Amino acid sequence: MTAFLKPPALAFGDLQGCRTQFQQLLAKAAPPADAPLWFAGDLINRGGESLATLRDIIEMGDRAVPVLGNHDLHLLAVYAGIRRSKKGDTIDDILAAPDAEDLIDWVRHRPLAHYENDILLVHAGVLPQWDVDLTMELADDLQRALRAPSWKETLAGLYGNEPNQWTPGLKGLDRLRITCTALTRMRFCNVDGVMDFSSSGGINSAPKGFMPWFDVPGRKTENITIVCGHWAALGLMMRDNLIGLDSGCVWGEQLTAVRLAQSPAERTVTQVECEGCRAVVD
Numbered sequence: 001m002t003a004f005l006k007p008p009a010l011a012f013g014d015l016q017g018c019r020t021q022f023q024q025l026l027a028k029a030a031p032p033a034d035a036p037l038w039f040a041g042d043l044i045n046r047g048g049e050s051l052a053t054l055r056d057i058i059e060m061g062d063r064a065v066p067v068l069g070n071h072d073l074h075l076l077a078v079y080a081g082i083r084r085s086k087k088g089d090t091i092d093d094i095l096a097a098p099d100a101e102d103l104i105d106w107v108r109h110r111p112l113a114h115y116e117n118d119i120l121l122v123h124a125g126v127l128p129q130w131d132v133d134l135t136m137e138l139a140d141d142l143q144r145a146l147r148a149p150s151w152k153e154t155l156a157g158l159y160g161n162e163p164n165q166w167t168p169g170l171k172g173l174d175r176l177r178i179t180c181t182a183l184t185r186m187r188f189c190n191v192d193g194v195m196d197f198s199s200s201g202g203i204n205s206a207p208k209g210f211m212p213w214f215d216v217p218g219r220k221t222e223n224i225t226i227v228c229g230h231w232a233a234l235g236l237m238m239r240d241n242l243i244g245l246d247s248g249c250v251w252g253e254q255l256t257a258v259r260l261a262q263s264p265a266e267r268t269v270t271q272v273e274c275e276g277c278r279a280v281v282d
Contacts, residue, residue, distance in 0.1 A: 038227065119260055
């Protein structure tokens with residue numbers, strides 16, 4: 001087994017344009033200058049400093065390891081004319097930037113999953129039928145499609161809740177869509193891996209017959225640690241094989257970073273309060 005990075009990575013929950021709080025958290029956690037910084041997606045949108053937050057991450061170069069979340073994909077879709085901005089969006093400053101094309105190009109070249117030293121980073125979750133090898137294969141297929149010249153056509157085909165269950169025979173856009181749905185939007189599924197999107201509440205809001213994706217018995221990624229965000233109602237969740245990092249900063253709660261030591265006992269949590277992050281949008 002490959003030795004873990006020295007120093008270990010520091011993983012951040014959903015920033016969502018909360019740049020001031022991100023800077024405070026980075027200063028408080030004080031990682032070594034050579035420590036990788038992992039980001040669980042949703043770098044931008046809803047907070048008041050989306051453009052500045054994005055520039056901060058880009059300026060970090062290879063030290064920053066972000067995966068794409070649903071808000072990051074929404075930015076791409078609005079830029080491409082596939083979707084319209086919603087009330088509450090704070091991406092206009094990115095779209096209006098003089099180097100908007102370069103910023104968008106950087107975003108669409110980010111991965112959908114990152115795996116290193118038995119730790120898997122995704123935005124939302126992993127279907128219980130996927131092991132890490134299949135997860136990375138599917139993520140790579142989607143990444144390649146979003147980096148290709150025809151990326152706008154691919155992105156336009158990723159929206160929708162069907163198919164909502166994995167089968168190995170899925171091909172083309174159906175295969176890419178379920179990959180995107182699971183990695184960037186999933187919260188609840190059943191034991192057969194059927195996803196449900198009727199609730200975004202906490203664990204107790206699971207529809208009948210459904211459960212959090214990480215509680216499905218015998219899921220094929222139980223033997224590794226998954227780091228994710230996306231689920232603000234869940235709050236910080238620390239288990240030996242799961243680190244849920246979305247602690248609701250943009251909703252006035254906390255922004256969280258976790259030091260990703262291999263041993264769960266050596267993982268450390270740092271948080272800052274996030275009052276005033278959410279932008280007031282007319």
